[in-house]
Amino acid sequence: MRPAAVHGHLDGLILAVLEDGPRHGYAIIEALQARSGGALDLPTGTVYPALRRLERAALLSGSWSTVGGRKRRTYTLTRAGKHALATERSEWSQFTAAVEAVLRPAGTS
């Protein structure tokens, strides 16, 4: 998938990955790659500013923790984040339904 196409949806993808529990930066990147089967090919460096942006918008809350001698920043979905994720999901399914309907070859149903 082209990076520009993914980039617009990165926020929603990150929110989804954090749905089942808090994670730190690299674990989020791993989860994004694993869950997409490697199809999402973004520079990993774009994920960190996205996390900070989501935190700034109060959709995530971040905190530092030390595990194995390494300090990492862990992010948790806030309640507002859960709402935003639900909104992203419904907007996405509306969007894809509309695009599919238009892309479908004429004469088929």
Next chain:
Amino acid sequence: MTATMDPITTHVAALERTLRGPQRTRRSMIAEVHAGLLDAADAYQGGGLPPEQAAARAVRDFGTVGEVAPSFQDELTARQGRRAALLFAIVFPGMLLSWDLLWSSGLVRRGGTATDLVVALARLQDAATLLVGITAVALLAVTFRRTVPPRRVTRAVGLTGTAGALTCGGISVAMNFASGHSTVTMLVTNPAAVAAFAGSGTVLTLIVWHAVRTLRVARV
């Protein structure tokens, strides 16, 4: 420094050099990225790559400084804007309230009655302060929106602070000139007045400094 860290440390340092904005946030972001790159290198090593290659792969996956720095800078710019907006939202009304308290407490006293001009200027001062305060709060709210370009918001915050400080400072000077003789008398006889004037001057200078710094972060 081990060979494993070299590509990562170099890359992280190169990224940090391009960034401007609140120092604590900047350091926090860089530390986070550094840890993430080390994690990525560890994962590659776990997959069998030698340390140097693992680090190089992690750096390559990360993206070049040119690719990723703009997003990092956007966030720092946004934070700068938020901080400045909060500062202005508090300090402008705060200064007005402080002066009101000073006058009404009698600590600072001006002889004679105020002329129409001085009264009008005082009302203008109230209005200007209120306008700055409301604008700062509104911009502070905007910093919570993900999709608004940070440079634009932060530039607006910087302009608000600069214009506000120059306007309020200018009105104060005008008021004191319009009061003429009584201002001089007050300053000569009342140390509290001198302290209050000095304090206001200092605060306004700090505001202008912070506002200009904010504009610079927003690359104005």
